[in-house]
Amino acid sequence: MNPGAPLAAGLGGVLLFLAAGLGLVELLPALRARPFAARLGWAYLLGVASVPGIVYVLGVAFDVRVRRGVVLAPALVLALAGLVARARRGARLANAPVPPPVGRRAARVAGVITAVLAAGLFAEAATTREMGWDAEMTWSVAARWVRADRSVTPRALTDAGSYVNHPQYPLLLPLAQVAVLETFDAPDDARAIKPLYAAFYAALLLVLFDVARRHAGTAAASLATLALALAPYLLTEKSGGASGAYSDVPLGALWGAGLVLLAGRTTASGGAAAGVLLAAAVLAKNEGLPFAAAALAAGILGVLLDQRERRSRLRSVAVAAVFVLAAAAVLHAWKARIPQRWDEDYAHRLGKVSLAAEAASRLPLLPRAVASETSAWKHWDGLWIAAGIALVAGAKGLRRRIVPPLALAVGASFALYVAALLLSTWGGVEQVPSTWNRLLLQMSVPLGLLLALALREGLRSRGPAFAILAGRPGVEPLLTLRGARRAFPRESLVFLAFLVLTCAATWPWIAHLKDHCSDRGDPYFTSWVLWWDFHQTFHDPLHLFDGNIFFPCKYSLAFSEHDWGLALPMFPLFALGLRPLTAHGVLTLLGFAFSGYGAFRLGRTLTGSLPAAWVAGVFFAFVPYRFGQLPHLVYLSAGWIPILLEALVLFARARTPRRAAWLGVAFFLNGVSVIHWLVLTLIPLALTAVVLAFRERAERDVRGWARGAAAVLAAGIALLPFLLPYRNAALAYGFKRSADEALEFSATPADWLNADPRSHVWRDFGAFPTPPERPLFPGLLLLALPLAAVLLSRPVRPEAQEPAGPAPPPRGPGPARSRGCPPGR
Amino acid sequence: MTRPRSTARRAIPAAGLLAIAAFLAWRVPVGLLASVARFVEAGRAVHDGPGEALARQRGPEYAAAVAGIRERLPVDATYVLVSVPGGADMIVRFDLAPRRAVFGGSLRELGAALASGGGRDLPAWTVLADLEPPGPRLVATRDLAARRVER
Numbered sequence: 001m002n003p004g005a006p007l008a009a010g011l012g013g014v015l016l017f018l019a020a021g022l023g024l025v026e027l028l029p030a031l032r033a034r035p036f037a038a039r040l041g042w043a044y045l046l047g048v049a050s051v052p053g054i055v056y057v058l059g060v061a062f063d064v065r066v067r068r069g070v071v072l073a074p075a076l077v078l079a080l081a082g083l084v085a086r087a088r089r090g091a092r093l094a095n096a097p098v099p100p101p102v103g104r105r106a107a108r109v110a111g112v113i114t115a116v117l118a119a120g121l122f123a124e125a126a127t128t129r130e131m132g133w134d135a136e137m138t139w140s141v142a143a144r145w146v147r148a149d150r151s152v153t154p155r156a157l158t159d160a161g162s163y164v165n166h167p168q169y170p171l172l173l174p175l176a177q178v179a180v181l182e183t184f185d186a187p188d189d190a191r192a193i194k195p196l197y198a199a200f201y202a203a204l205l206l207v208l209f210d211v212a213r214r215h216a217g218t219a220a221a222s223l224a225t226l227a228l229a230l231a232p233y234l235l236t237e238k239s240g241g242a243s244g245a246y247s248d249v250p251l252g253a254l255w256g257a258g259l260v261l262l263a264g265r266t267t268a269s270g271g272a273a274a275g276v277l278l279a280a281a282v283l284a285k286n287e288g289l290p291f292a293a294a295a296l297a298a299g300i301l302g303v304l305l306d307q308r309e310r311r312s313r314l315r316s317v318a319v320a321a322v323f324v325l326a327a328a329a330v331l332h333a334w335k336a337r338i339p340q341r342w343d344e345d346y347a348h349r350l351g352k353v354s355l356a357a358e359a360a361s362r363l364p365l366l367p368r369a370v371a372s373e374t375s376a377w378k379h380w381d382g383l384w385i386a387a388g389i390a391l392v393a394g395a396k397g398l399r400r401r402i403v404p405p406l407a408l409a410v411g412a413s414f415a416l417y418v419a420a421l422l423l424s425t426w427g428g429v430e431q432v433p434s435t436w437n438r439l440l441l442q443m444s445v446p447l448g449l450l451l452a453l454a455l456r457e458g459l460r461s462r463g464p465a466f467a468i469l470a471g472r473p474g475v476e477p478l479l480t481l482r483g484a485r486r487a488f489p490r491e492s493l494v495f496l497a498f499l500v501l502t503c504a505a506t507w508p509w510i511a512h513l514k515d516h517c518s519d520r521g522d523p524y525f526t527s528w529v530l531w532w533d534f535h536q537t538f539h540d541p542l543h544l545f546d547g548n549i550f551f552p553c554k555y556s557l558a559f560s561e562h563d564w565g566l567a568l569p570m571f572p573l574f575a576l577g578l579r580p581l582t583a584h585g586v587l588t589l590l591g592f593a594f595s596g597y598g599a600f601r602l603g604r605t606l607t608g609s610l611p612a613a614w615v616a617g618v619f620f621a622f623v624p625y626r627f628g629q630l631p632h633l634v635y636l637s638a639g640w641i642p643i644l645l646e647a648l649v650l651f652a653r654a655r656t657p658r659r660a661a662w663l664g665v666a667f668f669l670n671g672v673s674v675i676h677w678l679v680l681t682l683i684p685l686a687l688t689a690v691v692l693a694f695r696e697r698a699e700r701d702v703r704g705w706a707r708g709a710a711a712v713l714a715a716g717i718a719l720l721p722f723l724l725p726y727r728n729a730a731l732a733y734g735f736k737r738s739a740d741e742a743l744e745f746s747a748t749p750a751d752w753l754n755a756d757p758r759s760h761v762w763r764d765f766g767a768f769p770t771p772p773e774r775p776l777f778p779g780l781l782l783l784a785l786p787l788a789a790v791l792l793s794r795p796v797r798p799e800a801q802e803p804a805g806p807a808p809p810p811r812g813p814g815p816a817r818s819r820g821c822p823p824g825r
Numbered sequence: 826m827t828r829p830r831s832t833a834r835r836a837i838p839a840a841g842l843l844a845i846a847a848f849l850a851w852r853v854p855v856g857l858l859a860s861v862a863r864f865v866e867a868g869r870a871v872h873d874g875p876g877e878a879l880a881r882q883r884g885p886e887y888a889a890a891v892a893g894i895r896e897r898l899p900v901d902a903t904y905v906l907v908s909v910p911g912g913a914d915m916i917v918r919f920d921l922a923p924r925r926a927v928f929g930g931s932l933r934e935l936g937a938a939l940a941s942g943g944g945r946d947l948p949a950w951t952v953l954a955d956l957e958p959p960g961p962r963l964v965a966t967r968d969l970a971a972r973r974v975e976r
Contacts, residue, residue, distance in 0.1 A: 007871070113853060120860030123867035129878045133912070136919035148900065150922030156925045163906055163928035165915065188922075189875050227845055230852035236859060381855075386848040390841030397838075451845075458842035497843060618850060637828055761855055781854050 005186055007126045010195030013180030014044070017196075020075040021047030021308035023082025030261070030270030034210060037111070041206025044199055045257050048250070049280030052175035053327075056283055059152030060334045066150045071179040107209075110222035114229045118202045121235065123244055125198035130191035132244030138166045140245055143174035144188055146631030147181060153337050160339040168335045168343060172283035173247050194245055201242035203228050204253035208445050211260045212452035212609045215402055219459050224452035227387070228444055233379040233437050240438040247285045247439040255281040255291050256445020262299035262320055263405035263446075271316025274299075275323025282327040287416065289331065291442070292324045294412035298405035305401060325638055349423045358422040362429060369432040379437050387447070390454045390604060397457030398450065406446045413443060491597075498596035502589050506623050513585040518630035525560070526633045527580035530587070532557060534574040545725040555729035561634045562722060563824065566591075587633055588647065594639030604640035605649055613761030615785065624779045628756030628772065634677075640670035641677055648685060652692035655704030664711030671719045675726070678719070745773060753774045832910055879920070883956060890960030891920045898924050898950060905929040905951040905966055914954040917961045921952065936969050 021043030027032045031042050054074040058064035131140060142164075152171055156162045177193040186192045205225050212221035228234065238244035258277035261270050278295055281288035299317035306313055374384045391398070417439050424431055440447070503510040517523035522566040528549070536544045544564070547556035569590075570583045578586075596617040603609075603616030621644065629635040647666040651659040671678035689708075693699040729735060755762035755777040762777060868904045873881060880888035898904060898921070906926035918926045927948055929935040935951070938944045944966070951966045 004871075006875075113857065115858055120863035124863040127867040127870040127873070127878075128882070130882050133915075137912075137915040141919040141922045144919075144922035145925070154923075156923070159925070161927055162903075163918065187875065189878070191878060223842075223845055223849070227852075229846055230849065230856045232852075235856060337871050381852055382848055383852075386844040387845035393837050393839075393841035393844075454841055455845060458838040458840075460838070500843070501847060501850075504851075600970040614846075622850075761858065779854060780857060784857070 005184075006189045006191035009180055009184040009186035009189075009192035010126045010185045013176075013193070013196050016075055016180065016183055017043050017047030017051060017176070017199075018511065019047070020051050020053050020078040021045065023078035023080065024050055024273075024276075025784060026070075026082030026085045028269040030267050031273055038206055038210035041203045042257065042273070044203040045207065045253055045280075046276055047075075047078075048172075048176050048196075048200075048296040049254060049276050050078060051284060052172050052275070053280055054177050055175050055179065056152060056172060056334075057326075057330050060330050063151070066146060066152065066175070066182070067179055067489045068182045068185075071183055083267055090494075105220040106216060106701050107213075108217045110209075110229075113226060114202075114205055117229055117235060118198070118205075121198045122203055123194055124243065125194035126191055127469055129194070130238055130244070131194065132188050132239040132246055134239065134632045135245035138169050139174050139247060140190065140193070142169065142171060143181075143193070145179040146171065146174055147178045147188070152334065153797070157338050160341065163342070165342045168286075168338050168340055169541060169742070170231040170283045170285060170288065170331055171334070172280055173250055176229075181581070182421045185309070197245045197249065198242055200249045200253050201229075201234065204249060204445065207253065207257045207260075207532065208448045211264070211445070215264065215400065215449065216397070216452035216456035217459065220452045220456035223402060223455050224448050227451065228448045229384060230705050231380075231383045234441060234444070237379070239344050239434070240441060247436070248441045251281055251285045251288055251291070252442040252444050254284060255288065255295065258320070259295040259298060259406070259409050260402075260449060262295055262317060263302050263314060263403050265302075265306065266316045267312060268315050268319050271319035272323070275317070275320035277409070278320060279323040279327035282324060282331060287413075287420075287442075289328055290645065291409075291413055292327075294409045294416070296321050297412065298409035299778050301408050302401070302405040305404060332509075339486065344423075344425060346423045349425065352477065353423065355422055356412070362422055363418075364428040366421065366432070369429045370436055373432055373436040374440070376437075384440070387451050390451055394454030394457035397453045397460070398452060398456075403453065406450060410443055410446050413439070471813065478667070494600055495593060495597045498593040498600070498617060499589070501618065502592040502621070505592065505627075506589065510589065513589070514579075514582050517581055517584060518588075522631040523581070523584055523633070526563065527584040529557065529560070529563045530567040530570060530583050531574065531580040533562065533564045534571050537564075537571070545729075553733070555725045555732065558725040559735075561675055562725075563634060563673070564722060565640075565669055565671075566633065566637055584633060588630065588636055591633060591636035591639070592621050594637065595642075596639075598639035598642035598646075602646040602649075605646045619779075619782055623782065624755055624759045624762055630758065632773075634674045637674060638677065640673055642668065644681060644685065645688065648689060649692065651708050652689070652696050652698065655698065655701055655707060658705060660707040663708055664715040667712050668715035670720050671715070672722055744812045745771060747774050747776050752778070793819040863875075883916075884958060884960075886958035887956060888959035889961065891917070894921060894952060894961060894963045900924060902950070903927055903948045904963075905935065905947050907932050907935055907951060907953050909954050911956075913956045913961075916956060917952060917954040926952075933970070939966070939969055 008810040019041065022039065024046045025039050025043045031039065034294065051071060051074050055064075055066055055070055057071065059066060064070055140155075142157070145156040146152060149155055152175070156164055157167050176196055180186070180193055180196055181188065184192075202338065205228065208228065209221050209225040212224055216224070234241050234249070236243050240246045240248045242249045254277045254613045258281065261274035261277070266274070274295075278292040282292050296317060296535040299313070299320065303310055303313045303317060375382075404719070417435070421429065421431055421435075484564065509516065517527075532547055533544070536547075540546075545557040545562065550556040550559065566587055567583075570587065573583060573586070598617075599615030599620030600613045606611035607613065620638075626636060642664040644663075647659070651663045670681065689705075693701075698704065751774045754775040756772075756775040762779065856904075870878065870881060876888055879891065895968055900923060903925045904921070904927070906914050906918055907929045907976060908931055914926075928946070929951060932953065935944070939947075947966050949966055951964050953962045953964060955961055
């Protein structure tokens with residue numbers, strides 16, 4: 001057999017359903033005007049719903065045999081009908097409305113990332129045969145029996161003696177498998193049918209994005225869709241996720257798509273689309289029928305809540321109900337031919353057990369089991385925790401007409417799940433680990449839409465809330481009492497945000513801050529330095545460097561970094577009795593956060609763009625190699641470097657005395673905090689000053705630059721008391737770094753490909769060099785984002801830079817001038 | 826006094842964005858890396874035939890054993906499937922499909938039934954499911970009774 005045959009059949013199967021679905025979409029006015037990518041998502045779902053669905057109906061009603069012609073006929077008819085309809089209407093389609101540009105870039109980024117994820121999923125699906133336990137036990141084995149007998153009632157199912165688990169499980173997905181294999185004459189190979197399931201991942205996300213965009217806007221839709229796309233359980237789980245061949249993702253996509261159509265305003269054609277999708281849900285999985293009933297109930301609630309379009313919506317629900325009832329009838333007729341065995345019979349159990357007694361014993365255990373699964377890091381990586389925060393924070397955004405129907409459908413489905421657990425013979429909550437996460441996937445479209453609505457509220461509040469976070473670039477407001485009072489809340493919030501991210505990135509350190517550190521070497525020493533800075537500053541500041549170690553040597557604090565600038569903010573806490581190791585831990589976390597805040601400020605000042613500033617801050621603070629420096633407080637505390645550079649940029653733009661003063665202050669604070677950074681920033685700072693002088697066309701402003709030089713000189717003089725002891729110690733004890741030492745600690749080009757083993761993500765990437773300071777791999781995103789910027793960004797159009805109307809009055813030099821300036825300004 | 830409260834209240838909706846942004850900041854690199862790994866793995870497996878793919882998943886002994894049983898049992902045959910703890914019987918049943926299985930219970934139950942003269946209408950062949958090497962085995966059903974009697 002040709003090794004490429006399964007791959008070809010898998011790809012061909014996806015295209016087969018896509019072609020049929022695109023034809024159907026063309027026949028449905030409610031869907032055909034949507035953007036092309038969205039139509040692809042709807043089309044795939046409708047294709048899988050219609051082609052195997054028709055085969056199923058024909059097989060049950062007329063005993064039509066399952067063979068290639070029977071599969072191809074409906075697919076071709078639908079595709080041709082769509083082509084004809086499109087050709088007749090072609091000219092009018094060209095005038096389809098273009099979505100508004102707001103959030104388009106976010107959508108593009110989310111789209112690129114999701115496409116990479118989907119492509120990886122598809123590549124895996126087409127080349128590995130692992131499908132997950134239930135898939136082999138139930139659906140895929142049924143597909144083989146159906147194909148062998150060419151019947152929807154194969155002997156294995158109808159013969160009561162055959163050993164079959166869940167014999168009455170609906171056959172839509174097995175029929176879809178058979179349709180793919182028959183159409184392309186492929187052998188029974190799991191790799192040929194798995195792409196069919198992987199494609200549901202893309203379809204679900206496209207549909208979610210489409211409906212979320214309509215209700216919550218492009219940016220919120222992009223965020224919610226991307227969050228779901230990255231959910232580990234959906235992306236990588238074989239037993240339920242898109243990586244296997246379970247029916248949960250298909251059910252989630254089919255049911256979710258039908259539900260959101262009915263819950264929103266739609267026409268009769270939308271009702272027909274919803275009906276086809278919900279009918280497919282009924283024929284795809286046992287819980288599909290009650291779920292579809294919940295969706296119809298949601299549609300009826302939408303009708304009751306909508307005064308204006310009640311009649312039109314009622315019609316759409318009625319049309320959908322016809323399809324659902326027809327599917328239920330087909331399913332009932334099919335099940336009547338299949339002897340039940342090896343399965344749970346909930347209806348039978350309902351008459352046998354006392355629900356109240358089961359509820360009393362099982363319900364108390366349920367919340368904990370459900371919470372444990374929902375928050376399980378290995379399944380969701382915190383998605384539902386983040387989504388929960390977003391839903392609570394953006395609760396105001398949920399006051400929309402579509403929300404009550406969605407809540408009803410989701411709530412009813414959850415209630416059904418609980419009822420099934422109560423009736424299960426398998427012990428109830430013991431079933432939660434294997435079923436709850438799959439239920440969340442089944443609910444993913446409505447939950448994703450609710451998340452988008454909540455995020456929309458957050459994005460809408462960008463005006464007040466983000467103004468607080470973004471504010472005007474520059475530090476000048478801080479240098480006046482009034483300006484500082486105004487800027488303080490927003491700057492504090494930015495810093496707080498970085499602190500929260502730090503706690504998350506270094507978790508669980510924050511929970512053990514009191515008495516833990518990264519190792520027993522440098523942190524113990526640095527803790528002593530910090531405490532000595534505090535002690536000696538208030539006891540004998542003129543002998544700050546004469547530490548109480550290495551007695552009788554003088555200048556023992558100068559044997560290493562003095563850290564006085566780092567210890568300074570801890571002085572009040574030391575006075576309150578904080579222990580040195582705790583102070584060291586606090587400063588370590590603050591070092592991450594302050595580095596992020598500093599880079600945020602620099603990014604904001606350079607680009608005038610808030611997103612760019614956040615990206616800069618997050619990368620600078622949490623670049624993987626920073627985690628390799630956990631024992632080295634001084635190297636972690638790099639926040640003054642970007643702030644000093646920002647001060648220089650601001651000064652270059654307007655060489656005022658106030659900005660010169662801030663440049664001097666930043667220079668001093670950088671130097672007094674970490675001597676390494678003082679030394680290592682001198683040359684880059686001088687070169688940057690030269691470049692900026694020419695860039696700002698200020699090279700001839702001798703007086704202005706002299707002002708800046710004077711400020712830096714003053715800062716240098718102020719630093720002398722902290723620098724001279726090093727010279728004295730070097731002279732007294734002959735301290736000198738050799739060239740070999742410098743070479744040993746210098747990175748080689750290969751070290752940029754070596755990741756620090758402390759990183760959870762990159763721990764096995766590259767080698768771990770010695771000395772351990774050298775792994776410098778910066779992570780994939782830091783390399784990929786500039787590429788994305790080149791590929792995705794568009795040049796700013798001149799007319800977009802200035803608003804229409806009279807020219808604004810000229811403004812003097814100042815931080816506000818740089819707001820909205822093009823990147824690089 | 827009203828200003829800080831107002832500030833906090835206005836920042837609340839942004840907290841949701843921040844939470845999702847933190848999730849994305851963590852998951853985007855991990856997800857993309859996983860995709861890269863999937864491409865690499867797919868490149869290695871793309872030329873596998875069905876047998877090699879099965880061997881890659883379950884091991885060469887299992888793949889060889891399944892291939893052997895498929896050769897001996899016709900596609901429309903039925904066989905007795907002995908259930909084993911852990912559910913290997915369901916995996917084996919899938920790999921042998923569309924051959925139809927008849928439930929044989931555990932090996933002990935089946936042997937006892939056969940030894941006592943029952944199970945005359947059972948298929949001639951029985952599959953003893955096992956995912957571990959040497960994989961599933963095909964045995965004549967009557968031999969199981971004989972073994973039981975011998976004991």
